[in-house]
Amino acid sequence: MDxxxxxxxxDSWHTNAAAWSDIVRDQGVESRRLVTDAAIVxxxxxxxxxxxxxxxxxxxxxxxxxxxEHHMDVLGVDAIPDLVRRAQALGGARYEVASYESLATRHxxxxxxxxxxxxxxxxxxxxxxxxxxxxxxxxxxxxxxxQTVHPLVANGERPYRTGWREGSxxxxxxxxxxxxxxxxxxxxxxxxxxVRAGLAPVEVLEPLHPTTERPASLLIVARRA
Amino acid sequence: MDxxxxxxxxDSWHTNAAAWSDIVRDQGVESRRLVTDAAIVxxxxxxxxxxxxxxxxxxxxxxxxxxxEHHMDVLGVDAIPDLVRRAQALGGARYEVASYESLATRHxxxxxxxxxxxxxxxxxxxxxxxxxxxxxxxxxxxxxxxQTVHPLVANGERPYRTGWREGSxxxxxxxxxxxxxxxxxxxxxxxxxxVRAGLAPVEVLEPLHPTTERPASLLIVARRA
Numbered sequence: 001m002d003x004x005x006x007x008x009x010x011d012s013w014h015t016n017a018a019a020w021s022d023i024v025r026d027q028g029v030e031s032r033r034l035v036t037d038a039a040i041v042x043x044x045x046x047x048x049x050x051x052x053x054x055x056x057x058x059x060x061x062x063x064x065x066x067x068x069e070h071h072m073d074v075l076g077v078d079a080i081p082d083l084v085r086r087a088q089a090l091g092g093a094r095y096e097v098a099s100y101e102s103l104a105t106r107h108x109x110x111x112x113x114x115x116x117x118x119x120x121x122x123x124x125x126x127x128x129x130x131x132x133x134x135x136x137x138x139x140x141x142x143x144x145x146x147q148t149v150h151p152l153v154a155n156g157e158r159p160y161r162t163g164w165r166e167g168s169x170x171x172x173x174x175x176x177x178x179x180x181x182x183x184x185x186x187x188x189x190x191x192x193x194x195v196r197a198g199l200a201p202v203e204v205l206e207p208l209h210p211t212t213e214r215p216a217s218l219l220i221v222a223r224r225a
Numbered sequence: 226m227d228x229x230x231x232x233x234x235x236d237s238w239h240t241n242a243a244a245w246s247d248i249v250r251d252q253g254v255e256s257r258r259l260v261t262d263a264a265i266v267x268x269x270x271x272x273x274x275x276x277x278x279x280x281x282x283x284x285x286x287x288x289x290x291x292x293x294e295h296h297m298d299v300l301g302v303d304a305i306p307d308l309v310r311r312a313q314a315l316g317g318a319r320y321e322v323a324s325y326e327s328l329a330t331r332h333x334x335x336x337x338x339x340x341x342x343x344x345x346x347x348x349x350x351x352x353x354x355x356x357x358x359x360x361x362x363x364x365x366x367x368x369x370x371x372q373t374v375h376p377l378v379a380n381g382e383r384p385y386r387t388g389w390r391e392g393s394x395x396x397x398x399x400x401x402x403x404x405x406x407x408x409x410x411x412x413x414x415x416x417x418x419x420v421r422a423g424l425a426p427v428e429v430l431e432p433l434h435p436t437t438e439r440p441a442s443l444l445i446v447a448r449r450a
Contacts (some may be wrong), residue, residue, distance in 0.1 A: 152377040152440075159438035160431065187412060191429040201426045204416040206385065213384035215377075
């Protein structure tokens with residue numbers, strides 16, 4: 001298997017599904033606990049969607065939060081069966097196993113008022129494909145809401161160019177192994193991704209980490225034209 | 226005079242008009258010579274506008290380039306009379322003295338196909354006001370094209386928050402004095418500025434400096450809806 005590929009992303013997340021569920025449920029990722037969990041919940045709730053698709057829902061915390069605390073009708077989808085099983089076990093929202101590739105031919109009726117991808121667009125062609133499909137799932141005026149690592153902050157000192165990067169679990173417990181590669185995109189290329197899909201960016205947010213006072217993430221809200 | 230104010234921006238540029246004209250004409254600013262001059266010319270010419278407003282044209286190099294090499298009908302406006310006189314002396318395009326505040330009530334008929342601001346949106350309220358006015362000057366489908374310092378690169382290690390910053394001529398010849406303050410905006414706030422004006426971002430570019438391989442600027446193209 002190509003170590004820098006969409007297939008390897010899925011393979012690595014299969015391996016780490018249990019460790020990931022545990023750390024998310026224990027609020028063990030500081031930037032999520034301090035900044036980005038609240039940022040995505042706030043970005044979604046301000047748009048007041050009724051029906052939400054949580055794209056790459058993982059173990060389901062965001063779907064549950066939006067359904068149980070904000071009374072939205074939420075479907076969470078993820079390619080990793082073990083994560084979806086863990087999400088289903090806690091309930092609150094509906095969950096399905098679906099790869100981004102399999103969603104290319106999927107229809108949803110009625111459509112969603114918001115499609116949300118919270119740190120879940122990690123690949124290359126698979127991501128290009130699923131984002132191209134988002135407008136077909138959105139109601140008129142519906143929004144696509146993406147949160148991702150902040151490109152310039154995450155990039156560190158490397159050349160600032162879109163492309164595959166090797167993964168790392170630096171800072172994570174030893175239960176994490178075989179880190180997933182990820183496809184780095186510049187801010188310019190994130191915007192291009194949504195514009196090419198036919199969506200209109202209406203908001204870009206860079207929520208600050210309270211200690212470093214640098215952006216903890218990049219958050220893009222784009223509306224179906 | 227408040228040292229961190231729109232008024233002080235204008236005051237400092239009066240002082241440095243001659244030195245600025247000289248360095249631009251000698252191609253003495255490396256990032257402009259290597260990256261950002263070509264980036265703005267390319268961004269404008271790809272949109273193939275016929276009529277262009279060069280907002281904050283300075284000594285006029287971009288107006289001349291677009292008019293003389295790309296056969297566009299260009300009006301350059303700038304608040305600093307000394308810069309406009311220098312622009313007029315070389316000709317090529319039309320030039321007028323106009324502050325951003327004075328443009329608030331200005332009409333242009335026929336409208337422009339592109340309004341371009343190349344490193345010229347340096348202030349706070351004055352910039353908010355003039356950008357709000359841009360859609361009224363654009364033809365249907367016309368574009369606003371802004372190039373500015375790249376927020377995260379320019380920000381260095383300071384807290385990443387929009388606000389006034391003291392100026393500096395570090396790296397410039399000793400002919401430059403009394404540096405203008407500038408109003409730092411995050412990428413999120415640049416996008417917000419154009420969206421609040423009623424414009425739709427269609428392209429964000431981060432042209433790379435060839436040596437550092439980090440962004441030399443942020444360039445936003447937004448279309449009149």
